[in-house]
Amino acid sequence: MPGSLFQIGRSGAAAARASLEVTSQNIANASNPDYARRTLSSRELVGISASGNGVLNGVRIEGITRFDSAIVQQQARQSASELARADTELAALRDTELALEQSSLFEGLVEFEAVLTQLEGNPLEPALRTNALETGRQLASTFQFANSTLATARGQVQASTAISLDEANLQAAELARINQNLANARDGTAGQAALLDARDAALRALSQEVGIETEFDSRGAVTVRLADASGAAGPLLVDGLTSSDITSTTAPDGTVSFAVGGAAVTPARGALAGQAAALDAQADYQIELDAIAAEIIALSNAAQASGADADGNPGQPFFTGTGAADIELALTSGTQLATAPAGSPAGSTNTTNLASFVASIGGDDGPIARTDTLLLGLSSRISAQEVTRTGLAAIAENAQATLLTETGVDLDTEAANLIRLQQAFEANSRVMQVATEIFDTLLGLR
């Protein structure tokens, strides 16, 4: 039957053409990270004739198949989420390190110790006394500077927490919308494949911000739970067509806590988890910084109280304030430095009181040692965190590569497909040509 032959050729050519279009689409999206490669699935078309025998009718396009692997996607998301947590925490801790190191608190304390030691060598020299006093003033402002740089670092983390939160809520709402569209999409259509791409992209963006657990239904719609650090099932973030907002509360010490629909949650992964951990750490460092400032204030004022100044008067408090934020120099003149023990007459060169003050500053658990411990603790933590981050980055890269291998576009394969499909198209047109020739032959019979 030339008509049937023509029909077979036409359907084959159409299928080859459609496949070529899919291949071109794959090539066009080769560098789109959210795109999963597609193929066109087709099926033999067999008609039933009146006699009950099968009639060959060519090929039928069945639909677009999108390569997908839920497990690999899940692994890639989770590892990227872990990496985002480590990255965020590391960046915030580095800011903190910069704040505390660049404030030169340690150097300021050492300088204070040094000028006091120098004063011991020549306790009545007015220049040295003034120098000691001004170094004390400098130390107070160094504490304030360290305090404000730490506050700036904390402010930056808090600002990025707000951004992450907005982004997470936005993606959750987007997922609820995608769920709705997926419910209406026809199976095997390009539209459905595009929606699934959008769904995976949104899940990926969401898991960058906060760790999630996902479940998919037969239509591809997703149910998202927050992953809680305790391992217990977290609250629902996206359930069918509805999404809930994550809310945050900032405590007076700068730490932040999260809740979904009133249920408290501690994010296990993602930028939000990193930011929360960094804020906790910064609150600890703030406490320690204030404690060191308070110790300097207490030691200086106690030393002043137990001594006599250059005029033989009882020593007055060195600093006012209670912490790094409000430490201020209280003395107004170098003469007021109580270098001599209490009860000494004016002009005494006895430096016993000063010597014990210097010893208390430089002692094994004095403010200088504590500052060193603070900096050492912070830099060790960062150093350890960097090792963890390197490991997580390797895992995340691996998972990403696996995902790309599974779902990404291989240009060589697509190029081969182009040639194959082009040949298929040409072969099918040849079939149509043969059908035409046969028909012509039949018509030409005399």
Added chain:
Amino acid sequence: MSFVSNATGAFYERSLIQMSDLRDSLERLQTQIATGVRLSRGSEDPAAASRLRTLARTERLSEVQEDNADKLARDLDEAGDEAQGVANLLARARELAIQAANDTTGESGRAAIAEEIALLEEELFDRANAQTLTGEPLFAGTAAGPAFVREADGSVTYNGNSEIPTVPVAPGTELERGVTGAQLFQFDVGGTPTSAFAVLSTLSAALQPGVADPTAAAQAALEGIDAAIDTTTRNQTVLGTRLAWVGVIQDDQLDRSLTVAEQQSDLGDTDLSDAIVRLQQTQVALEASQASFTRVSNLTLFNAL
């Protein structure tokens, strides 16, 4: 359809990560070479950074302690000079006393001797009240000074105290700045406390014309002058020993600051030859991976179409 594919995106991603890693380490090495500093932040090597902080503190304190030691050496030197002056002066007083004890010296001669001894006593008083370059009394202990005051009746009393100021010159080492006036000028003669001033002024008074038995008085004064000379010599030795000690400590300080500088350099400075070789190596690796990236990325079927 194959299930194992070599996704193009994966290839580019891998290459990108590898090359940016290499670039990162190149830049780090370049910074190390340019700044000469191995650690730009503490977290690069927390232990070394903490050690560097301790060393920086040691360095700063050493500077101050060196200053203190210099000042102490000057003070001790000056105290030593004054003590030497006192010793010379007492030796002259002894000569004069011997001369006065001689019966052949006439009354007018003794009067002249009395005059000179009175002047020597004045000079002794001045030397006892000598000050350091920065204006503090050398021999008043920790008191504000002056070290000795002359009372209305002409006698001299010690105004200072018995505390000797100490100066920190090395970690854990505090040296005494000198000797007190009491140590240098006051002593016992025959169980009775007296002072060089009292010995000289008594002698001077005894040699005035009209005083009975000046020879015996001069003889008696010799014992006091000898005791004064003994005391002075002993204190000169103390001052000399302290000065020598300061010298030793200054040598130590020099050694220590060299060691500190060496350790700082070991811990914190870029090892140039090492860094340059590594830079070269990393550069070769980066160039090679860039070249192979270009070649591999050119290997696409599309070139054959």
